[in-house]
Amino acid sequence: MDQTVLFILFLLAMLLAWFGPRWSAVATFGIALVLTVADFLHHATTALTLSF
């Protein structure tokens, strides 16, 4: 669900970039990117076993 929302937000940013005012596309992109990082941090919980 979280990734579906992110896809929708970036799709909206694309449509606004083509049809809407520039600032709305940039703002939607910014919000979506911050949410993407937040979602990544939510999923990046598994400990990395990198001790060789």
Added chain:
Amino acid sequence: MNARAAIHLNAIGLYAVSLVLLLGFFYQLVRHELPCPLCLLQRVAFAALAVGPILNIRRGPRPSHYGMSLLAALVGVMVAVRQVMLHILPGNPGYGTAVLGLHYYTWSALIFVFAMVLIGLVLQFDRQFEPDPAAPPPPAFARYAVWLVILAVAANVVATFLECGPTLCAEDPVRYELLQGR
């Protein structure tokens, strides 16, 4: 490089992003390999990568549009490298099928880094940013690129909703939650 050449280059970039997203679909639909949450986030980052070029094509090249793509590529490489690290130990089979010897997330990491290098190089050409009041509307080649990538992202909206349903995606998905139920 003037604005018109830059717009063509941005269109080629959009075709490349569409190709990556469609290849992901190929593996998902033909080989029945469902993308994991980190795989989906890399696709999301590819979608984010496309917003800057669309703005460049529609409103003319600006450094800030390239900056948006750089930020998207940075997020993408962060997610992809995280997944590479999860599967880096010897003996780990990785997630999904390898394509030309590398897994999808390894290709993602390389493509995002390549995109960052390419954007850095394209930013060196200042003439593209000179205002051109007589600039023609975007050529058909660029318009098709925009709509192709928009369609690819719209298809991802549907596919992701079918895979995950109204809840969080499974860490190791094996079925479409919305089609087959829990």
